[in-house]
Amino acid sequence: MLAPRAKRRPGHSRRAQLGLFVAYVAAVGAAIIGLFLIILAAVDPVGFGIVRGAATDASAPVSSVLRRGVMAVTGADDAVSAYLDAGAQNIALRRQLAAAHVRLVEARATEFENRRLRAMLKIVQPRNDVLAVARVVSSTATSDRRIATLTAGLNDGVRPGQPVRAPEGLVGRVLDTGRSASRVLLLTDETNSVPVREVRRGTPGIVTGDGTGGLDIRALGTGPMPFRRGDLLVTSGAGGLYAPGIPVAVVALVGADGARALPLARPERLDVAAVLPAYRPPLLPAPAAGAKKP
Amino acid sequence: MIGPLRLPRRDPYAPPWRVGATPVLSTIGGSALSLLPIVAPWPALPPTGFLMLLGWRLLRPEMWQAWIGAPLGFADDVLTGRPFGTGMVLWTLCLLMIDQIDTRLLWRDYWQEWAIVAAALGYSIAGAVMLGWIGGAESSLRAMVPQYLVALMTFPLVLRLCAFLDRWRLRQ
Numbered sequence: 304m305l306a307p308r309a310k311r312r313p314g315h316s317r318r319a320q321l322g323l324f325v326a327y328v329a330a331v332g333a334a335i336i337g338l339f340l341i342i343l344a345a346v347d348p349v350g351f352g353i354v355r356g357a358a359t360d361a362s363a364p365v366s367s368v369l370r371r372g373v374m375a376v377t378g379a380d381d382a383v384s385a386y387l388d389a390g391a392q393n394i395a396l397r398r399q400l401a402a403a404h405v406r407l408v409e410a411r412a413t414e415f416e417n418r419r420l421r422a423m424l425k426i427v428q429p430r431n432d433v434l435a436v437a438r439v440v441s442s443t444a445t446s447d448r449r450i451a452t453l454t455a456g457l458n459d460g461v462r463p464g465q466p467v468r469a470p471e472g473l474v475g476r477v478l479d480t481g482r483s484a485s486r487v488l489l490l491t492d493e494t495n496s497v498p499v500r501e502v503r504r505g506t507p508g509i510v511t512g513d514g515t516g517g518l519d520i521r522a523l524g525t526g527p528m529p530f531r532r533g534d535l536l537v538t539s540g541a542g543g544l545y546a547p548g549i550p551v552a553v554v555a556l557v558g559a560d561g562a563r564a565l566p567l568a569r570p571e572r573l574d575v576a577a578v579l580p581a582y583r584p585p586l587l588p589a590p591a592a593g594a595k596k597p
Numbered sequence: 598m599i600g601p602l603r604l605p606r607r608d609p610y611a612p613p614w615r616v617g618a619t620p621v622l623s624t625i626g627g628s629a630l631s632l633l634p635i636v637a638p639w640p641a642l643p644p645t646g647f648l649m650l651l652g653w654r655l656l657r658p659e660m661w662q663a664w665i666g667a668p669l670g671f672a673d674d675v676l677t678g679r680p681f682g683t684g685m686v687l688w689t690l691c692l693l694m695i696d697q698i699d700t701r702l703l704w705r706d707y708w709q710e711w712a713i714v715a716a717a718l719g720y721s722i723a724g725a726v727m728l729g730w731i732g733g734a735e736s737s738l739r740a741m742v743p744q745y746l747v748a749l750m751t752f753p754l755v756l757r758l759c760a761f762l763d764r765w766r767l768r769q
Contacts, residue, residue: 330663330664330666333685334666336682344681345732345733361675441634441636444635444640445643445646447726448734449639452678515639516639570637570638571637573636
């Protein structure tokens with residue numbers, strides 16, 4: 304733009320020279336304080352969680368008000384495309400409904416059987432009470448982390464570490480909380496790992512976010528890739544935190560060295576989410592030989 | 598980047614609060630864009646706060662000292678949800694580096710400006726990811742490439758916005 308460079312040379316004035324020097328010292332000092340804050344947050348995440356929580360409390364209402372309008376816009380393309388292929392969709396849906404009805408009856412029978420078997424084994428199921436149901440209002444859209452803001456906090460009984468789910472499936476876990484809002488580490492964050500199993504064969508695995516909206520699946524154990532396209536993954540409950548049986552993702556792509564899955568609760572469509580208590584695996588009574596498989 | 602440019606002169610009757618506050622508030626406003634109610638599955642939004650800072654710095658080199666990066670960077674940390682300190686460190690160091698470049702270059706032209714913006718954006722986006730690793734994040738740089746390109750393409754618009762605001766703040 305051919306702008307002349309900044310007139311930063313102070314010339315011979317002692318006062319101007321000193322002023323410039325002080326400004327640079329202040330800048331370097333501020334940068335060092337910033338670095339100190341980052342390290343301090345890494346050393347003492349709990350203390351910084353409180354500060355962060357206050358910031359979340361302050362910013363959540365802004366997003367909350369605007370969120371409703373966005374949900375209406377995001378839903379519009381679905382509504383339009385549903386109209387366009389209504390006929391073909393109608394036939395397909397009717398066929399699916401018939402198949403699903405049979406499955407539903409079968410599932411009811413299985414559920415009944417399960418309940419009886421569980422009663423026989425006297426396994427105490429941990430109660431999955433919902434702590435809070437709240438709106439997901441925004442996320443760190445600029446940052447490399449995938450963290451969403453939820454409009455429930457300490458006052459609603461939300462604590463860091465608790466799992467969060469939507470009707471469709473698992474959303475993530477609470478990272479830190481303010482009084483009335485909290486931040487949720489989404490499944491798609493690269494730091495978040497969730498132990499899962501394939502729903503039919505029970506193949507265990509671990510899903511990790513890939514930072515671009517998908518999930519990477521790693522199979523536990525050696526051998527060829529056990530997952531296939533379309534496989535449904537649910538939480539396995541291994542290691543606690545996430546209760547078993549929450550739907551997580553569906554396998555979308557299987558390559559030579561790994562598989563990719565898409566989360567069932569798509570972050571951009573999230574409206575409401577429920578906070579669940581952190582899951583603690585039940586202490587089983589020593590099972591008799593042969594009664595090992597649940 | 599916005600063609601042959603005559604920077605507007607300050608009108609003597611321009612209210613001082615408007616002259617001083619416009620750049621600061623517009624930069625904070627850029628950071629606040631990430632409060633938009635989008636739940637993004639990937640880093641979709643360019644770092645608008647940092648873009649505004651760059652825009653003002655390149656348009657008005659004499660306006661700010663480098664320390665302004667600390668308070669504005671802190672506001673960005675609060676609004677975008679990055680670990681506190683990330684913006685303070687990155688923004689201040691970036692302004693110091695641009696100061697150094699300015700003492701070495703006699704004139705700035707279009708392509709030098711692009712080069713400065715490209716380097717500064719790469720530095721700030723990659724730097725934010727790397728500073729996150731201290732806090733235990735495991736993000737990769739790969740996911741940030743689209744955001745980098747989008748941010749680079751957005752910059753001319755941001756500079757135009759800065760020039761528009763500049764004209765507005767300096768007039769009577």
